[in-house]
Amino acid sequence: MTKSILQLDHVGVRFDALRAVDDVSLDVRRGERRAIIGPNGAGKTTLFNAITGVVPPSSGRVVFEGRNITHAPPHRRADWGISRTFQITNLFPSLTVRQNMELAIRGLTPRKFSFFGSPAATDEERAQADSALTLSRLAARADSAVNELSYGEQRQLEIAMALAPNPRLLLLDEPAAGLSPAERVIVANIIRALPKDITIVLIEHDMDLVLSLVDWVTCLNNGQFLAEGTPADIRNNADIQNVYLGKARHHA
Amino acid sequence: MATPISQAAPSYEARTRPSHVVGWIALAAVALIALPLVLPSYQVSITTQILIFSVLAMSIDVLAGYGGRTTLGHGAIFGASTYVVIYWTAVLGGGIWTGVALGILCATLLAAVFALLAIRTSGVYFLLLTLALGMIVWGLCLRWTSVTGGENGLRGIGRPEFIADHISFYYAVLLVVAPVTWAMWRFVHSPFGLTLRGIRDSESRMRSLGYNVPLHLFIAFVASGFFAGIAGALYALFNNFVSPSTVQLSQSVAALLMAITGGVGTLLGSFVGATLIIALENVVSAFTARWPTVLGVTFVLIMIFAPEGVVGRVRILLSRRRKRQSSESLN
Numbered sequence: 001m002t003k004s005i006l007q008l009d010h011v012g013v014r015f016d017a018l019r020a021v022d023d024v025s026l027d028v029r030r031g032e033r034r035a036i037i038g039p040n041g042a043g044k045t046t047l048f049n050a051i052t053g054v055v056p057p058s059s060g061r062v063v064f065e066g067r068n069i070t071h072a073p074p075h076r077r078a079d080w081g082i083s084r085t086f087q088i089t090n091l092f093p094s095l096t097v098r099q100n101m102e103l104a105i106r107g108l109t110p111r112k113f114s115f116f117g118s119p120a121a122t123d124e125e126r127a128q129a130d131s132a133l134t135l136s137r138l139a140a141r142a143d144s145a146v147n148e149l150s151y152g153e154q155r156q157l158e159i160a161m162a163l164a165p166n167p168r169l170l171l172l173d174e175p176a177a178g179l180s181p182a183e184r185v186i187v188a189n190i191i192r193a194l195p196k197d198i199t200i201v202l203i204e205h206d207m208d209l210v211l212s213l214v215d216w217v218t219c220l221n222n223g224q225f226l227a228e229g230t231p232a233d234i235r236n237n238a239d240i241q242n243v244y245l246g247k248a249r250h251h252a
Numbered sequence: 253m254a255t256p257i258s259q260a261a262p263s264y265e266a267r268t269r270p271s272h273v274v275g276w277i278a279l280a281a282v283a284l285i286a287l288p289l290v291l292p293s294y295q296v297s298i299t300t301q302i303l304i305f306s307v308l309a310m311s312i313d314v315l316a317g318y319g320g321r322t323t324l325g326h327g328a329i330f331g332a333s334t335y336v337v338i339y340w341t342a343v344l345g346g347g348i349w350t351g352v353a354l355g356i357l358c359a360t361l362l363a364a365v366f367a368l369l370a371i372r373t374s375g376v377y378f379l380l381l382t383l384a385l386g387m388i389v390w391g392l393c394l395r396w397t398s399v400t401g402g403e404n405g406l407r408g409i410g411r412p413e414f415i416a417d418h419i420s421f422y423y424a425v426l427l428v429v430a431p432v433t434w435a436m437w438r439f440v441h442s443p444f445g446l447t448l449r450g451i452r453d454s455e456s457r458m459r460s461l462g463y464n465v466p467l468h469l470f471i472a473f474v475a476s477g478f479f480a481g482i483a484g485a486l487y488a489l490f491n492n493f494v495s496p497s498t499v500q501l502s503q504s505v506a507a508l509l510m511a512i513t514g515g516v517g518t519l520l521g522s523f524v525g526a527t528l529i530i531a532l533e534n535v536v537s538a539f540t541a542r543w544p545t546v547l548g549v550t551f552v553l554i555m556i557f558a559p560e561g562v563v564g565r566v567r568i569l570l571s572r573r574r575k576r577q578s579s580e581s582l583n
Contacts, residue, residue: 075461083461091453091457092449092453094452102446103447103458116442119445
C-alpha cells in the first residue's frame with residue numbers, strides 16, 4: 001500500500017516566458033486519495049495535462065508505476081492505466097450515453113480496430129459499461145442521447161467514462177465544477193464510493209467538498225509547490241489560508 | 253466551412269425500424285434492376301454515372317460525415333485511378349482487370365500520401381491542404397505531357413465485349429456498387445466507424461481514452477481513398493477517356509457537394525445527392541454552358557437552407573414526428 005504509483009520529479013511546464021508549473025515534485029501512493037488545490041492560475045490543470053501527456057513537461061520527469069512516461073503520448077498513458085476527466089465537459093454530444101461508454105471501453109481493446117464488425121456491445125463490454133454507469137449513478141440514463149442529459153448528469157458521465165476502462169490512476173479535474181449544492185453532494189458521494197484500489201488525484205475548488213474526500217492535500221500557488229498535508233493540516237495552515245481560504249472568505 | 257458541415261451531421265441515431273430498412277432496400281434494388289427496362293439508353297448511361305459518383309461521394313462522406321474531416325482532394329484520388337487504368341490499357345497495352353486493380357492500388361497509395369501530409373490538421377486547414385494536394389496532382393497531369401497526354405488527355409481502348417453496351421455495363425456497375433456500398437455501410441457502422449464519430453466530436457477525449465487519433469484518421473483516409481479509387485476505375489470504363497478535368501478541383505467540389513446535398517453523415521444520402529446534382533447538370537447543360545456557376549449557386553443555397561442535406565432533413569422531420577407521436581400517446 002505504501003508503494004508509490006505516481007511520482008513527479010521537479011516537473012516544469014513553460015509556455016514561452018510563463019512558468020505555468022514550476023519545479024513541482026509529488027509522490028502519490030497506490031490507493032491514495034489526493035487533492036490538488038490552489039487559487040485560479042495556480043497550475044493545477046496544467047499539472048494534470050503534464051501527467052496525462054496533453055502538454056509534455058518542459059523539464060523534470062513523470063514516473064508512473066516505475067516507468068518514465070515524461071514524453072509518452074496521451075493514448076499510451078491511457079493504455080498503461082491513467083484515466084482522466086475534464087474541467088470543461090468533454091463528451092461525444094452527438095452520441096448516446098451507451099455509445100460514449102463503448103468508446104471509453106474500446107479505447108484499450110483491439111475491438112477499436114474492428115472495421116466491419118457488429119457495432120453492438122459484447123456482453124463483456126455491456127457489463128463493464130453498466131458497472132461504471134452504476135458507480136456514477138447514471139444507469140437509468142444509459143439509452144439517452146448525451147445532448148439530452150442535464151449538466152449534472154453530463155458531469156456524472158465524465159466520471160463514468162473515465163472509470164469504464166478500469167484505470168489504476170484516476171485524475172478528476174474539478175468534477176463538481178458548475179454544479180448546484182445538491183448536485184455536488186451526488187458527485188461527492190460518487191467519488192467517496194469509488195473502489196479503493198483506484199488511486200485518485202482530484203482538483204477541486206470547493207474546500208468543504210475536497211477536504212472531506214481525500215487523505216492528503218497538495219497546495220499549489222503560482223505554479224509552485226506551496227504546502228502539503230492532511231486535510232486537518234491544510235485547514236490550519238496559515239500560508240494556505242492567506243493565498244486561498246483567506247481570499248475566498250473575503251469574497252464570501 | 254469544414255467544421256459546420258461535420259456539426260450539421262445528424263446528432264441522433266437513425267431509429268428506423270429494421271423491417272422498414274429491409275423494405276426500402278428491396279424497393280431500391282427492384283427499382284435499380286428495373287430501370288434499364290424503362291429508360292432510354294442515354295438515361296441508362298446517366299444512371300450509370302450517378303452510381304459511380306455515388307461511390308465517390310460516399311467515400312468523401314466516410315471522412316467528412318464520420319471523421320469530421322472535409323476533403324477537397326478526392327477528385328484527384330478518383331482521377332488518379334482513372335488515369336492509371338487508361339494508361340495501363342491504352343498506352344502499355346496491359347489487361348483491363350490488371351489495370352483496374354492497379355488503378356485502385358494507386359489511388360489507395362495516393363490517399364496514403366495525402367493522409368500522411370494532411371491528417372494532423374483539421375477544419376479549414378485540412379480542407380486547404382487536401383485542396384492543395386489535389387491541385388498538385390492536377391498540375392502533374394496537365395504538364396507531364398509525355399505520360400498523361402497533357403490537355404489532350406488519354407483515350408482508352410473501350411470496354412470488354414460483354415459489357416460494351418450501355419445496359420450490360422449498367423448492370424456490371426450495379427453489381428460492383430451494391431457490395432461496395434454494403435462494405436462502406438458496414439465500415440461506418442462498425443466499432444471503427446464509432447471511433448471516427450468519437451474523433452469528430454472530441455479528439456482530446458479520444459486521446460485520453462487511449463485512441464491514437466492520427467492513426468485512426470489515417471486508416472479512414474486510406475480506406476476512403478480505396479473506395480474513391482474503385483469509383484475512379486469504374487469511371488475509366490464508363491468514360492473511356494481521361495484528361496486533367498477528371499482530377500481537377502471542380503471534380504472534388506462536385507463530389508463533396510453530392511455528399512452534402514444528400515446529407516453528410518448519412519452515407520446513403522450520397523445516392524440522393526449524386527442523382528440531384530447529375531440530373532441538374534444535365535438539365536442545366538441543355539440551356540447554358542455556365543454549369544460551374546449553377547453548381548456554385550446550388551452549393552451556397554444548400555449550405556444556407558439545408559446544411560444537413562436531403563436525407564439529414566428527412567431524418568430530422570421523421571424524428572420530430574416520432575417524438576410528437578410518442579408524447580401524444582403519453583398524454
